[in-house]
């Protein structure tokens with residue numbers, strides 16, 4: 255309970271060398287407390303996993319790997335709720351996608367109910383547990399609070415025989431829900447409220463998805479979890495800070511149940527991110543209220559959503575490593591996650607041309623009906639990605655913002671009289687534009703200089719601006735979805751009534767984008783850099799060969815800097 259908090263500057267050093275969990279494990283191995291390392295990830299199958307869970311998964315898996323140990327995936331399904339196969343399946347898929355290999359060690363805590371029952375019987379026989387008839391309300395009253403010690407239950411001193419008979423009766427369905435509970439007999443005067451004779455078993459006449467109606471008593475988390483860990487020979491049971499005060503009870507359970515080499519619990523701070531929603535409860539509400547398009551809506555930070563958006567396992571691992579582990583709760587800037595995906599994709603992905611807000615550019619002196627194929631490097635920073643051929647012709651699409659009739663200072667793109675480079679093609683000089691009756695620009699005109707072809711070695715003169723383009727006749731049309739953070743944290747994460755302060759602009763759908771033809775054959779999860787527009791990924795749900803849909807993973811620019 256009285257864990258000493260490390261000064262932030264000490265913690266910062268530790269994350270670059272050995273973090274406090276590694277130091278504890280090093281010590282345990284050196285002192286012979288354990289001769290191996292075994293970790294686990296224990297999700298409750300009641301929702302999809304999110305970026306916080308990814309941290310826990312990669313931390314546990316990473317430690318097992320580092321120490322040549324093993325990593326288990328265990329569903330913590332001791333609560334008799336309806337099976338959500340959807341959640342179990344999504345969790346398994348997400349853990350695998352992250353690369354955390356649990357091999358054949360996929361477990362369900364509900365398979366341990368028999369052993370948990372035996373542990374409870376053992377405690378009763380040792381005089382360490384008793385059946386209590388107080389109501390939930392009375393138990394709460396008797397428990398006392400931070401300032402006042404608890405009061406002992408009048409049922410506390412029942413004999414072992416009576417307790418055994420009553421507990422068996424509980425198991426055999428003789429009692430109604432809430433009529434009796436089994437409590438650990440520890441210390442009603444303990445300064446730690448968790449140690450004041452906590453309830454460890456309750457009566458609940460409910461079907462369980464795995465065990466059906468076999469049981470009508472179910473173990474409480476604080477009793478079940480340490481036993482699950484011990485059964486699986488977990489050495490280091492890593493969990494989040496809210497369980498710190500429960501550690502003495504964890505230790506009590508594994509000690510009194512007499513497990514050999516009992517596991518130990520180590521806590522770290524939960525990962526929170528700014529401007530997004532972590533926490534299953536909030537995510538679930540957004541899904542149920544139809545505010546987002548399911549658990550994998552790209553604005554969420556569930557693992558399924560990050561994958562759909564175009565994040566890679568590598569980028570998530572980089573992020574988790576950068577964040578490190580800490581004993582102090584804090585929020586990490588969302589921009590750091592974006593930094594990681596940019597870093598990961600930068601050299602791996604082709605830089606393509608896609609025009610999101612198109613206006614025609616007509617090259618008046620380029621031969622009508624002619625198309626030439628120009629070789630364009632896929633990634634100017636990574637020549638290994640080679641070149642591709644891109645068609646070029648008299649009529650192109652360019653971004654509307656790349657032309658201005660009356661440009662401000664330092665505008666180096668198209669305006670009457672100015673010359674720019676069309677990326678990978680020619681220099682063009684703007685000659686004017688066409689407008690409709692309402693004054694909207696419908697086409698921009700220019701002339702090109704054939705001498706200036708890219709790769710021709712032309713050095714006659716320089717231009718300041720380079721713009722991207724696609725050939726109108728060959729272009730493919732597609733939809734692009736642009737995202738902003740779902741929560742507007744500038745004004746606080748929550749509104750006064752406790753609801754999330756949602757950003758109304760979190761999704762912008764851009765319907766008629768024009769892209770170079772190579773993108774026409776892109777498939778689900780393929781990702782690219784679109785020059786100047788950011789990194790995009792083909793949507794795995796809504797994109798079809800006839801109607802391509804791209805999600806913007808992240809824009810190109812970042813305010814986030816990292817000191818390497």
Ligand code: ATP
Pocket residue numbers: 295296297298299305306307309310492493494523524525526532533534535
């Ligand atoms: P939530 O708070 O989102 O509802 P949870 O803790 O209820 O999540 P579980 O399925 O019970 O979800 O958690 C499985 C594991 O993931 C636990 O070990 C838990 O400590 C860890 N975990 C949950 N949220 C985070 C987080 N934000 N950062 C790091 N680890 C987390």
Ligand code: MG
Pocket residue numbers: 298
């Ligand atoms: Mg939970």
